[in-house]
Amino acid sequence: MTTFNSLGLSNPILKSLDDMGFEETTPIQEQTIPLGLQGKDVIGQAQTGTGKTAAFGIPMLEKIDKQVKSVQGLIVAPTRELAIQVAEEMNRLGKVKGVRALPIYGGSNMERQIRSLKTNQIVVATPGRLLDHIRRKTIKLQNVHTAVLDEADEMLNMGFIDDIRDILKALPEERQTLLFSATMPKEIRDIATTLMNNPEEVKVKSKEMTVENIEQ
Template sequence: MKLLEKAGFRKPSEIQKKVIPLVLQGKDVIGGSATGSGKTLAFGAGIIERIKKEKGLQVLILTPTRELAEQVGNAFTRFSEYKQLMVAIVYGGISINHQIRDLRNSEIVVGTPGRIIDHMERGTINFSDLKILVLDEADRMLDMGFVHDVEKIIKNCPKERQTLLFSATISGDVEHIASRHMKNPETISVEPYVDPAKLKQTYYDIPKNLKFSLLVHLLKKEKHGLVMVFCNTRHNTNFIGRNLRNLGMDVLAIHGGLTQQKRNRIMEKFNKNKVYVLVCTDIAARGLDIGGVSHIYNYDIPKTSKDYIHRIGRTARAGKEGIAINIISDRDYDNFSNVLKDSSLNIEKAETPEVEVVRMMLPNQDVQRRQRWDSRDWQSRRFNRERHARNRERSGEGKREERHERHGQENSMGGRKNFRNKSRGRNFGGRRRIPQRSRNYRSQGRRQGNRSMSFSRRGRF
């Protein structure tokens, strides 16, 4: 109860009431619960009560994304203060050296499957003392293609352990993992954390060329708190975010192509209300605890109803009201029909308002702008070359060059050699001629086998 009070829970949530006693009894648990229902504290409170401060890794928590690993790891750090337990957070995209040092003295490790396997191959993580294994957001972890990685990690863990698996949906792959690696698990399911009665869902059917104009119109018209605009691709996320910023809006864009440090900074700014609009891919649809989101805009419609439910689950949480708005055009009809197959969703059609057409900067306009500048640079270089040539002509240097070249062509090779001797060390037209003595040194070096001398004088080393 100390942890619940410290985390701000006056009374345990439904999943906390059901899971904490089972964890304390050492039983395996399959928990079906959405993000934000308090499941991290549900298994965290029981784990921290069970383990002691001893040398060696005792708890391993696998998460699908870096952001979720950071979030769960920070939560365990807060929860375990009174026991002084060490928590290591390991994921890719950052230096591995600090993680290696943290792993030596940590009782709890939170990480992504890829980086955990990296440490296994390096021999920097030891599972011999492991007591508890947690698979958080297991369905998403398997959807992202971590099936073989998860299997490999589980096989390296001791057979005598407690396994806790949490998933928003219990799919066939999740059941397969549970049947192979869990012993008589207790299955817990709770009601959705999002209140359907307080979530208003609408859609606008509009021509493709007016989608962005409608989005801008709604963002300016609607009174909102934090707003999340979902796109299906990284390219579209950057494209929409850049065009909203060009209109003077406080907007940040996040997707899996950004570095981890940049993603952390963006989420920190959004959580602290330093920006009010976040354009994102499905990387922000699950696992992250973001409070105060009032509006969800689906600029691109997800392919499945499951992904749609995860997106709209970012709002209407903890008893608050929320709005989910879908902006669809003809290319979204197939995806939207897949979403509507879920009979539990009640999405009403809204009347499309008159919107002012907003001009967008097309993706290739930046390239065209750079090309224009490149052509200007080329023209500038050409102008400078012509100017230098004119100056040389005025000074008579060009005429001297022409006279010397004509003299060399008319005479024999011996004459040209004498000409080179006479012109030793002079600079004609910006090109430095090598003195004859240096040429003799080079040839002597080659004859004597001193290759270092000849190569160094040519400037190859």
């Protein structure tokens, strides 16, 4: 098994991982983190529960410049629940380094979000609310160096595919893009070929399949 210690991570990130009780990488982390640290674009085919937040979150956190008080990392997630969950994990991973992630989603106070955007270096957002901020010019994206699309197939199913394209087009061209999806429909492939830069593919089979309509 690969340990986090062997991946050449910085001490603050290793300390956060230690505090969280993480020692060994999951397969998606083992394959994605080195590519992410090299600045490569990545397409990860992995389901929820494979540890993908740390897989994309660790390389993003390593590149955040704490001195720059603007958004440098952007994670787009399909639902409010996932945005909150990913932001919480990013805050745990970034705690020792002192980097904060802000969840942004519809139905919460816009003014408070606008105030928080001035100090957070990572934003985890749902597509609709993020586009609202982009159109109102209340989020500045010129310093974003890493963008992540999490559960891209879910966003496609929810009708967000055009929003995703608009969001990616609003970002600097010189950026790293990581896309994670459990399945790879044609529309997701199209995004990978048109809006990503020679992405490396990482595929992970989940050990156990959970059937979604089983209640207990």
